[in-house]
Amino acid sequence: MQMSQLTPLLFASYWCTCGHGGAFRRYGFGAEYDLYAPNYPQDELFLIMGSAFAPQGYAWAFPRGNGRVRLGVGVIHPDNDEDARIYLDRIMRDIPQLAERFKGASPLEYHTGLFPSEGAVPGFSRDGLLLAGDAGGHGSTLVGEGIRFAIYSGQMAGETAAEAIKAGDTSAAYLGRFDQRWRSRFARDMDIAYMINKHIAAYSDAQWDSSLDLLKRLTPAQAAQALRGDFTASLVMGILARNPSLIATGGKRFLDKMLERINKPVAVSAE
Template sequence: MIDIRGLYQHLAGRAIAAGAEIRVRHTVDKVLREGERIVGVTYKNHVSERREVHADVTIDASGFSRHIGVRSDMGEAFHRYGFGAEYDLYAPHYPQDTVYLIMGSAFAPQGYAWVFPRGNGRVRIGVGVIHPDCDNDARPYLNSIMQMPQLKEKLRGASPVEYHTGLFPAVRPVDRFCRDGLMLAGDSGGQGSTLVGEGIRFAMYAGQMAGDVAADAVKSGDTSGTFLNRFDRQWRTRFGRDMEISYLINKHIAAYTDEQWDGAFDLLKRLTASQIAQAVRCDYSASLFMGILARNPMLVATGGKKFLDVLLERINKPSLAVAEGSKQVS
């Protein structure tokens, strides 16, 4: 677990030290075009004055809202998404080496809940549900989780310090990440892992890749979609297959009943800690899935092997790449 506000401020400090200018409380409202090229944006600043900024390359890193991508015909708004709510608690009696993942209709229908310590007496308690797979509001479940008998003593004397809500795209990556003068990086391109709704780590990877390609494009004087598509190809080569597998798993388990989750936990109990960690961080391999099958031979009898075979097929296919234009090929 990370201190997200602290992380943002740390990254902001590094960016400013490198020469960047950060404008806070500015909201993009329109995209500037010259023909088919994106050349910047208009925005409202912190006192609602409308201004514009021109750029050789614009990178949409606006997350789920994908303000620029939608306005630039780079795909529609996301229609399947995780809705999460979270308390950041000060919990002086909570053991800092204990993590809970909670599934089931009573606490997180079509999703999961979590209790994650993050040091110095701080604990994150949250719940995420997937819309439109269900129409439940995640927020009311927070207090139910805090009242669980298993947590009562550990949360003795605890109280919220912060309250967070957020949205995460629970979809495949968008068809294309780049066009003339524009790149989509992070959640705006659907580049996070839908397995557990992990976006920050993958957004940082994508941001580094996109920044490198954008810098090369500006130096070369070529900011066309053809040049910027280097980012698209690099990302899909490194992450495309794993994100596809994460999406397939997410679609499979999001519809689990309570009884199916009971069976899934029986399966997880037979895995090693390293196998669970490898799966959660989306580091998929044929040896991982074969190891899961070896430790759970009953999967063959229950039909689970068929689903594992689908995942193995994805593992053994070449990584997704970008062909000419916006078409993707395997």
């Protein structure tokens, strides 16, 4: 059978490297409860940092309607060798603000998972093969967000696969347009997210305290844009305007690096 007659395969598991390089070595390890929590305000969310509850990672409490709340913690391996599951019950029990809100809560589901935290792989396409989602390193490493970007990349990969079948050409050269489209849309923000992830993963508790003071001075729109991973020059300048003390610290140098990456043209050629 000619390779051009093969239907492209879409992989969404990062355990399959499929000739695209070695296995992922750096990854987030998370554990999470999905709880029914009748006393938890559905308009509040928590992000929790610090060595006592999420060493070299973070914890979260996200309401999702109808009294349901996701409570989780994630740590990065091999930056440390901590077990996220150990910290999960400690967070709900030992943080007073959460203990009150989770009074009477009942766990309905329990999840654990891994998330590749190395950025995108060099190439997403081979003859008859496309990698989308975790397999391509398509999640945002800033906060370990994968589902939204897996959907985006899956849609792009599906469109490319359909075009390839229609054209009767599933060669790497033809399928490489998926690489080009993905990098044109996401490469810059994903690169910056990974740069931030590597920077903050080594934070001490004192550095987190300082950074949280910085976040308090952002507008809700700026904070949401940053967590969403939508990095623009106006966002960086807005952060600096609201935190002039960064000029005299290493924070200004880091923001300059972000601006440099934002202004750098995106290379969209396939591998």
